[in-house]
Amino acid sequence: ATPAATMVGTTIGAQNGVLFKGGDILERARNVDTVVFDKTGTLTEGEMELTDVVGFNADGQPVTDGGDTAADGGQVTTRDRLSEEDVLRLAATAESGSEHPLARAIIEGAEERGIDVTDPDDFENVPGHGIRATVSESEVLVGNRKLLRDSGIDPSPAEETMERLENEGKTAMLVAYEGDLVGVVADADTVKESATEAVIALQERGVDVMMITGDNERTARAVAEQVGIDPENVRAEVLPEDKSDAIEAIQSEARQAMMVGDGVNDAPALAVAHVGCAIGSGTDVAIEAADVTLMRDDPYDVVKAIRISDATLEKIK
Numbered sequence: 471a472t473p474a475a476t477m478v479g480t481t482i483g484a485q486n487g488v489l490f491k492g493g494d495i496l497e498r499a500r501n502v503d504t505v506v507f508d509k510t511g512t513l514t515e516g517e518m519e520l521t522d523v524v525g526f527n528a529d530g531q532p533v534t535d536g537g538d539t540a541a542d543g544g545q546v547t548t549r550d551r552l553s554e555e556d557v558l559r560l561a562a563t564a565e566s567g568s569e570h571p572l573a574r575a576i577i578e579g580a581e582e583r584g585i586d587v588t589d590p591d592d593f594e595n596v597p598g599h600g601i602r603a604t605v606s607e608s609e610v611l612v613g614n615r616k617l618l619r620d621s622g623i624d625p626s627p628a629e630e631t632m633e634r635l636e637n638e639g640k641t642a643m644l645v646a647y648e649g650d651l652v653g654v655v656a657d658a659d660t661v662k663e664s665a666t667e668a669v670i671a672l673q674e675r676g677v678d679v680m681m682i683t684g685d686n687e688r689t690a691r692a693v694a695e696q697v698g699i700d701p702e703n704v705r706a707e708v709l710p711e712d713k714s715d716a717i718e719a720i721q722s723e724a725r726q727a728m729m730v731g732d733g734v735n736d737a738p739a740l741a742v743a744h745v746g747c748a749i750g751s752g753t754d755v756a757i758e759a760a761d762v763t764l765m766r767d768d769p770y771d772v773v774k775a776i777r778i779s780d781a782t783l784e785k786i787k
């Protein structure tokens with residue numbers, strides 16, 4: 471594009487809250503044939519809320535059949551039958567060492583339910599899988615199936631409960647205490663209002679729309695369905711360090727991918743993508759790695775970015 475056209479494009483972008491880092495990006499955006507959205511914080515608000523707490527007894531049977539989080543009073547506190555309140559207290563205390571949105575929701579949910587949340591004695595992040603903490607000299611795990619399996623704890627008694635919650639698009643997490651599976655907690659997020667509209671507009675343009683997430687397959691597919699992304703185009707359970715490999719794999723099929731993300735985890739993927747697009751309220755690391763920043767946190771602005779690129783290039787013909 472001519473310098474004048476580039477300047478017009480950059481200005482129109484800025485007026486629409488779409489910040490292009492350079493003229494070459496304005497030219498590149500129109501060639502994008504695949505848009506890969508991160509799930510949490512990009513397609514969804516990223517504001518998790520605790521929705522469910524389920525306690526299990528020694529036989530791995532749910533203490534109640536779940537649903538709402540009405541704690542049962544906490545009168546039963548033996549090792550083999552933790553109440554929902556005990557499960558939530560343990561999970562929230564263990565998560566106090568974490569800044570993860572999933573953790574913040576568990577802690578806030580516990581506090582709202584009148585539970586006193588203290589700090590764990592010891593805490594360790596297991597990226598992409600959960601956390602491991604020491605609470606009152608006992609080990610507490612909160613996280614996904616692999617986290618428990620890696621510690622020799624069988625998550626399968628919770629499978630039915632996990633699948634029910636995941637099919638609702640929730641992120642369900644297992645809670646283990648002193649080597650036993652004791653419960654499940656779940657957080658839910660809401661899909662951004664314009665996410666579906668953005669996906670449809672991109673698909674109408676002939677762009678393949680994909681989703682990438684560290685979250686589990688079932689939750690990811692439930693969210694994909696809500697926004698109109700083909701379940702085949704979902705890449706779930708992708709570890710933070712593997713997101714950029716996933717983008718490279720897509721691009722090795724001669725595709726020109728735009729990655730749209732907000733997290734620290736997304737930064738390497740934003741950097742390797744043909745066009746990296748950061749959500750403005752996202753982390754600084756993501757914004758620095760990206761080529762475009764969407765100041766309004768609106769997924770539909772991805773469509774605008776591509777249209778501005780079209781218009782800029784048309785001016786030079």
Ligand code: ADP
Pocket residue numbers: 509510565568570572573597598599600601612613614641642643683684685686708709710733735
């Ligand atoms: P995302 O891509 O959605 O940000 P992450 O890679 O951070 O996902 O986490 C992947 C999965 O690991 C989560 O869906 C959850 O099951 C588990 N996990 C990560 N952090 C935590 C945590 N602090 N507490 C419980 N589970 C966690």
Ligand code: MG
Pocket residue numbers: 508509510511512731732733
């Ligand atoms: Mg995210």
